[in-house]
Amino acid sequence: MSSARWFKGNTHTHTIHSDGDAPLEEVAGWYQSHGYDFLIITDHNRVTDVDGWNHNGDSLLLIPGCEVSLSSGGTPVHVNSLGSTMLPDLSSAETVAATLQQGVNAVRAAGGVPQVNHPNYKWAFTDEPLRGVINYRLLEVHNASSDCNNFGGGGWPSVEEVWDRLLTAGQRIWAVASDDMHHMRGEFWGYRSPPGRAWVVVRAAERSAGAILQAMERGEFYASTEVILDGIEVGREEVTVLIGQERDFRYTTLFIGAGGKTLARVNGRGAVYRPRGDEGYVRAKVFSSNGGVAWTQPWFLTS
Ligand SMILES: [Zn+2]
Ligand SMILES: [Zn+2]
Numbered sequence: 402m403s404s405a406r407w408f409k410g411n412t413h414t415h416t417i418h419s420d421g422d423a424p425l426e427e428v429a430g431w432y433q434s435h436g437y438d439f440l441i442i443t444d445h446n447r448v449t450d451v452d453g454w455n456h457n458g459d460s461l462l463l464i465p466g467c468e469v470s471l472s473s474g475g476t477p478v479h480v481n482s483l484g485s486t487m488l489p490d491l492s493s494a495e496t497v498a499a500t501l502q503q504g505v506n507a508v509r510a511a512g513g514v515p516q517v518n519h520p521n522y523k524w525a526f527t528d529e530p531l532r533g534v535i536n537y538r539l540l541e542v543h544n545a546s547s548d549c550n551n552f553g554g555g556g557w558p559s560v561e562e563v564w565d566r567l568l569t570a571g572q573r574i575w576a577v578a579s580d581d582m583h584h585m586r587g588e589f590w591g592y593r594s595p596p597g598r599a600w601v602v603v604r605a606a607e608r609s610a611g612a613i614l615q616a617m618e619r620g621e622f623y624a625s626t627e628v629i630l631d632g633i634e635v636g637r638e639e640v641t642v643l644i645g646q647e648r649d650f651r652y653t654t655l656f657i658g659a660g661g662k663t664l665a666r667v668n669g670r671g672a673v674y675r676p677r678g679d680e681g682y683v684r685a686k687v688f689s690s691n692g693g694v695a696w697t698q699p700w701f702l703t704s
Contacts, residue, residue, distance in 0.1 A: 408603045408613055410439035412483055412516060413579035419444035423585035429454050431596050433461035438608055443468040443481045448488050464610045473500035476525045480504035482513030484614045498530035505537045514614045516541060516577055520560050521550035527558055528566040538618050540564055540574050546581035546594035565661035568682055568699055576696045577601055578624035599626045620698040627693020635700055642685045644670040651690040658683055676702050
């Protein structure tokens with residue numbers, strides 16, 4: 402893995418083939434011209450053909466997929482299928498928990514990698530129905546589109562808090578940030594879902610769909626809305642997060658453990674934490690003075 406490189410990509414993207422406002426070529430062109438390495442197209446309940454694009458150019462890898470968009474008793478349950486050209490089964494179940502599992506199972510059966518999307522969209526679910534769901538690794542902790550309520554409120558938990566609850570319960574789940582891109586055209590002000598606001602950066606051996614998605618399943622990536630990480634070093638004694646400098650921004654890193662507890666707060670571009678061993682897990686959340694965030698995946702200290 403010493404030859405591994407970092408690849409920036411978005412795992413949640415709509416086109417005119419569902420409720421996006423632009424054709425595939427325009428969407429792909431935007432991400433390509435803005436430095437992305439890969440883009441996963443996830444129209445609702447439809448696999449959009451990306452083969453034509455990949456034959457054209459080599460600076461953006463388009464990966465096929467879809468957003469399995471189910472509903473259980475009116476509650477939306479959306480699970481992205483990443484990397485498969487097969488449309489998963491679209492059956493819902495009686496409960497939200499069973500529908501989540503059914504979505505994950507359908508994605509796996511179609512050969513895709515499941516990503517559980519936006520739990521707070523229409524306040525659909527918290528950690529409760531997710532606790533028993535198995536066979537998925539990716540949770541959309543930050544969805545940059547207009548109505549996904551990432552931060553919770555009014556007594557409802559943020560998606561990050563849901564993630565910490567699952568981690569604290571012993572699950573190994575990785576945080577994804579994505580655009581859930583719908584809007585390339587027209588008005589840019591207001592409740593819009595434009596490109597370029599949230600992404601993942603994946604450490605993989607090569608820029609292929611297989612290598613990138615396998616690395617994501619192993620948690621070898623971070624999620625971001627702005628902050629660039631120059632490196633994440635995990636040693637026996639300490640973990641170090643190296644932060645890239647953008648403009649004159651300043652950086653603060655929180656190291657967070659079981660229960661969502663803040664273990665340490667570190668200023669500057671090289672944030673070091675020395676685990677005591679009883680934290681359960683440790684993850685880093687980096688803030689920029691400009692409002693950007695990066696989330697590393699957790700390191701598990703026991704078992
Ligand atoms: Zn959705
Ligand atoms: Zn979507």
